[in-house]
Amino acid sequence: MSEVKKAIKFTLVLMILLGLIYPFIMTAIANLIFPYQAKGSIIKVDGKAVGSELIGQKFTDSKWFMGRPSAVDYNAESSGGTNYALSNPKFKEEVERNIEEFLKKNPGVKRSDIPADIVTSSASGLDPHISPQAAYLQVERVAKANNLPEKVVKKLVDENIEGRFLGLFGEPRVNVLKLNLSLLEEIKKNKK
């Protein structure tokens, strides 16, 4: 019996140390050194939170660059992928539907130019990125919808490409929310 008591005491002591004291101390330090990241990398425009830099959000209007298909419809209260097997007929149906939609939205685009990422669902359903190619293919449509010269919109994409670190690590990508925010600024600038 004393062995059981010892095990219970041992468990409770470690639980308080590892489950309470440790996380609270780390929260304090993290918020002191990296307050922006620790709180979820929330981007604010004119003092209003418009999203998290890291979390993809839904864009349906032609005037915005669009992200990847999402199994959770960019609802950040959940997360996940479709989990379709490649041998599942639903996989083919879903991707075909995404391809058709993309071609309809972007009439100038050839099917063979479409990169795989923009017509397949991400793992988290909240992927904030698309590939540079997927962004370039949307330039024509976005420029037209916003009455901006294509050259200007293309430049925005150029500026928003994050390349491989040292040319070696990671994948080239574009953060859709950040790209759309720079687009928004461009639109505002033109209105003035």
Add this chain to the structure above:
Amino acid sequence: MYSNIELFTMILVIVLLTKPFGTYMYKIFEYKPMKLDKVFLPVENFIYKLSGINAQEEMGWKKYALSFLLVNTVMMIIGYIILRIQGFLPLNPTGVKNMESSLAFNTAISFTTNTNLQHYAGENGVTFLSQMIVIVFLMFTSAASGLVTAAAIMRGLSRKTKLLGNFYADFVRVTVRLLLPISMVITLILVWQGVPQTFAGKIVVDTLEGGKQTIITGPVAVLESIKHLGTNGGGFFGANSSHPFENPTWLTNMIEMLLMMLLPASLIYTYGLMINNKKHALVLYISLFVIFILLAVGAIYTESHPGVAYSKLHIDGTPYGNYEGKEIRFGVSQSPLFATVTTAFTTGSVDSMHDSYTPLGGAVPLILIMLNTIFGGDGVGLQNIIMYTILTVFLTGLMVGRTPEYLGRKIETKEIKLIAIAILVHPFLILFSSALTVMLKVGVSSVTNPLYHGLTQVLYEFSSAAANNGSEFAGFIGNTVFMNIMTGLVMFFGRYITIILMLAVAGSMAEKIPAPPSPGTFRTDNALFGAIFIAIVVIVGALTFFPAIILGPISEFLSMT
């Protein structure tokens, strides 16, 4: 090309870290003086005092095993109780309810056994308090449990006494000197890269299109660091390490992979120091990396060359590859690499959805959890490696017709019986429960993909549970009463039977008097031994699992060509 650079960079980093961390763990296990004793000792003594532990007491294998079982059981029960009443407890900004009983049973076992199979979605299944005092807490203790039992087994094979050490003292030392300090540093690096660490809970933002998006944050970073260091693998969010808050950049992805590899790889060096035979440890180390590299390269190749499933779609832009269920920032190179690491080093965290892998790409993680020996999780990995090493020595002994000896001690009927059972438990649990599941309606209803792939889902679920891995073919519906109980039991037996048997082997070996090697002794420190070791792991694995793999991934692959 990029994928190979990433693969070999990672291996290079791990090779460089193996010696310092292996030596450090050796010092912890052998109670050597350290520079930081001034910091560590007071904390440790405080824990001993509060829980009434006599840290000086030496235990035989039975006492050690009993203490291990007792502490794990208590942690499991307390974890279960907290999950059942979590809705009434504080720190619940997301409004989570009490966990249902079969799910709480499954979750408590899952995290105590270092499996981290999750039949709940992290966002809405557990409260912030549960994430900390159940999930994070058990992530520390299950890793420590694996490491200290490995330490006891190593002592049994190297000491000249029957006593294997003190379970409680080992446990506290590993936690305070190894797991906590590394976790603290990594937590801050992860926050720097964007992993949240806050108690704010839900944040509602106004999207650019004029809608609302509710974003869940939380104390993610403290979970994320021990999740990988402790080869645990359970996610704060449902999408696990593919969620941008758990794994925001290519750098965090590489850090998480390195963390999974760090302790299991370094522990082989520790083993070499403990048994005073570094060359033998080196042979094992290289052999395991050979298998690991072959499988990693295979997985990366199949995911970037997905075959007809994509060529039929006639989309040929860049990037090309199987992007279904993958994140752009990891692509088709880091994702399959992560899948290989998480199953070789038996962690179970995922940065892409294994269910949507190509048939052969998905077979790689499946094969790794079936083999369950390619480095493996913290501590238990080494235990399985020792198990296969002794089997290799025994079989070569039969071939040359001499009494097999390992580390100068004779291997006799008793040890071989125990090891045979330990090796058979794993395939028995997987194949028996898979067969049962596909025969029962209540089991088949969990399957969500058709035909061969459906069978692979079932095999994967039970292989993951038996290997205490925790990754899933996530389309599989785990949260049913039947599956919660089945996988709960499989995780329990998969964990404790092998560890207890290996402690018994160590206890029995400790009683033998080591003899110096004679010219006739089969050497365990050369390339020949390495080759035979690889062959035995592969042959035993193939004999037990090949039929199942043919029916699952290989049939699926053939049906698609």
